[in-house]
Amino acid sequence: MPLSVPGLPGLPPELAGPVAVELAKPVRTIPPANALPGGVRYEPKWDGYRLVIVRQGTSTRLWSKQGRDLTDRFPDIAAAALAQLPAGTVVDGEVVVWNGERLDFGLLQRRMLTAAGRIGALAAASPASYVAFDLLAVGGTDLRARPLRRRRTELEGLAGSWAPPMQISPATADPGEARQWFTDFRAAGVEGLVAKGASTRYAPGRREWLKVKSWETTEVLAGAVIGPIDRPSQLVAGLHRDGELVVVGRSSPLSPRQAAELAEVLTPAGPDHPWPERIGTGRFGGGRMSVTITRVQPTEVVEISADVALQAGVFRHPLRYVRVRPDLRPDDLPPLP
Numbered sequence: 653m654p655l656s657v658p659g660l661p662g663l664p665p666e667l668a669g670p671v672a673v674e675l676a677k678p679v680r681t682i683p684p685a686n687a688l689p690g691g692v693r694y695e696p697k698w699d700g701y702r703l704v705i706v707r708q709g710t711s712t713r714l715w716s717k718q719g720r721d722l723t724d725r726f727p728d729i730a731a732a733a734l735a736q737l738p739a740g741t742v743v744d745g746e747v748v749v750w751n752g753e754r755l756d757f758g759l760l761q762r763r764m765l766t767a768a769g770r771i772g773a774l775a776a777a778s779p780a781s782y783v784a785f786d787l788l789a790v791g792g793t794d795l796r797a798r799p800l801r802r803r804r805t806e807l808e809g810l811a812g813s814w815a816p817p818m819q820i821s822p823a824t825a826d827p828g829e830a831r832q833w834f835t836d837f838r839a840a841g842v843e844g845l846v847a848k849g850a851s852t853r854y855a856p857g858r859r860e861w862l863k864v865k866s867w868e869t870t871e872v873l874a875g876a877v878i879g880p881i882d883r884p885s886q887l888v889a890g891l892h893r894d895g896e897l898v899v900v901g902r903s904s905p906l907s908p909r910q911a912a913e914l915a916e917v918l919t920p921a922g923p924d925h926p927w928p929e930r931i932g933t934g935r936f937g938g939g940r941m942s943v944t945i946t947r948v949q950p951t952e953v954v955e956i957s958a959d960v961a962l963q964a965g966v967f968r969h970p971l972r973y974v975r976v977r978p979d980l981r982p983d984d985l986p987p988l989p
Contacts, residue, residue: 662708662709662740662792663706663708663740663742663789663792663794664789664794666856667706667742667788667789667794668706668708669704669706669713669715669721670704670715670716670719670720670721671704671706671715671742671744671788671856672856672857673702673704673717673744673856673857674744674786674854674855674856674857674858674859674860674861675857675858675859675860675861676846676859676861676862676863677859677861677862677863678862678863678864678865679862679863679864680864681864682694682827682830682831682834682845682847682864683847683862683864684827685825685827687847687862688847688848688849688850688852688862689849689850689851689852690799690800690801690849690850690851690852691825691849691850691851692825692827692847692848692849692850693800693801693804693823693824693825693847693848693849693850694823694824694825694826694827694829694830694833694845694846694847695785695821695822695823695845695846695848696821696822696833696837696842696844696845696846697842697843697844697845697846697863697864697865697866698746698748698755698783698821698842698843699748699755699757699841699842699843700746700747700748700749700755700757700760700783701716701717701722701746701747701760702716702717702744702745702746703715703716703722703726703729703745703746703747703782704716704742704743704744704745704788705729705733705737705741705742705743705745705782705784706742707733707734707737707738707739707740707741707742707743708739708740709739709740710739711734712730712733712734712737713730714726714729714730714733714747724768724771725763725764725771726747726763726775726780727771727772727775728775728779728780728817729747729780729782729817729818732782732815732816732817732818733782733818736813736814736815736818737810737818738790738791738810739792740789740790740791740792740793741787741789741790741791741810742787742788742789743784743786743787743788743807744784744785744786744787744788745782745783745784745785745786745821746782746783746785746821747760747780747781747782747783748760748780748781748782748783749763749778749779749780749781750781751778753839753840754839754840754841755840755841755842756778756841757841757968759778760780762774762778763775763780779817780817781816781817781819782817782818782819783819783820783821784807784811784818784819784820784821785807785820785821785823785846786800786803786804786807786854787803787804787806787807787810788803788854790806790810795854796853796854796856797853797854798853799850799851799852799853800848800849800850800851800852800853800854801850801851803854804823807820808820825850830845833845834864834866835866837866838866838868842866843865843866843959844863844864844865844866844959845863845864845866846861846862846863847861847862847863847864848861848862865959865969866959867957867958867959867972868957868958868959869955869956869957869958869974870955870956870958871953871954871955871956871977871980871984871985872889872890872891872900872901872953872954872956872971872985873889873890873891873892873897873950873951873952873953873954873982873985874887874888874889874890874914874917874918874948874950874952874953874954875888875889875890875897875899875925875927875947875948875950876888876890876921876927876931876945876946876947876948877914877918877945877946877948878902878943878944878945878946879946880946881915881918881920881946881948882915883911883915884906884911884914884915884918884946885905885906885911886902886903886904886905886906887902887903887906887914887954887956887971887973888901888902888903888927888931888945889901889902889903889954889956889967889971890927890950891985891987891988892982892985892987892988893987893988893989894987896926897926897927897950898966898988899927899931899966900966900967900988901956901958901966901967901970901971902970902971903956903970903971903972903973904970904971904972904973906973910973913975913976914954914973914976916976917952917976917978918948918949918952919948919949919951919952920946920947920948920949921947921948921949921950922949925947925949925950927945927947929944929945929947930942930943930944930945931943931945950982951981951982952976953976953977953978953980953981953982953984953985954973954974954975954976954977955974955975955976955977956971956972956973956974957971957972957974958971958972966988
């Protein structure tokens with residue numbers, strides 16, 4: 653298929669897809685307003701899949717951050733982009749799925765696992781939304797060398813006529829408003845903030861943006877540890893679902909002080925502990941590689957700090973140990989949905 657149609661704007665080869673995207677490096681705190689060239693522009697960090705829309709003369713393609721063509725996974729977004737974006741446009745953003753008032757990564761991930769013939773029904777039952785945050789080309793013109801503030805202005809003009817599922821991500825230069833978003837948007841599953849320099853060009857493959865994740869504390873049960881019970885190196889956390897203890901996450905490595913504090917309250921598990929002797933090293937205890945765990949009596953409540961990225965109530969990223977909660981009992985913790 654030709655990359656362009658006579659009379660319609662084409663695109664430079666590097667923007668025809670797949671498209672290399674700019675990346676963000678993690679930081680622990682919200683950057684101040686002067687942290688990046690031209691001043692910081694703050695945006696929500698959406699819990700979805702990074703997706704670049706490439707609108708050619710007669711077609712639309714959706715490309716993942718890894719360069720995979722996901723057009724067939726999100727036909728609802730492709731159709732909306734074909735209808736609402738002019739030819740020669742390349743937009744960077746995030747595809748998300750809402751479940752009520754919260755982002756649902758599990759529903760989003762089903763798009764990747766469902767057979768092609770069932771994608772249409774899945775899209776009808778759980779529609780996707782596209783949140784655009786950058787404009788890389790318009791009218792066939794490459795905008796990546798222009799400063800962010802100019803690309804944002806062009807994007808806002810383009811988005812003025814959009815209708816759902818196409819939308820533009822909010823952005824602000826006000827640190828106070830950004831901090832408010834950081835707190836208020838947490839309940840919706842927004843992961844935190846991304847900070848970008850207003851005068852910076854779009855730098856494919858480079859980590860020149862900054863991202864800070866929103867963390868909150870919650871309680872879990874100590875279901876197992878990695879390492880010996882008297883010198884644990886990591887906590888394996890559990891919660892109950894329908895009366896069954898399930899693995900909900902694993903902590904980052906414990907400090908010597910944290911390991912000693914946790915070891916003091918742990919008791920070896922009895923024969924009725926439901927977990928196997930080994931769990932996978934991937935998310936949710938899956939994956940091809942596995943690691944031996946030391947099972948413990950799931951009677952101790954531990955406070956952990958975690959980001960808001962959940963899937964079916966399970967933490968998608970490592971947890972941070974905070975402290976033991978001797979004032980709480982397992983029955984005090986709400987079960988998983």
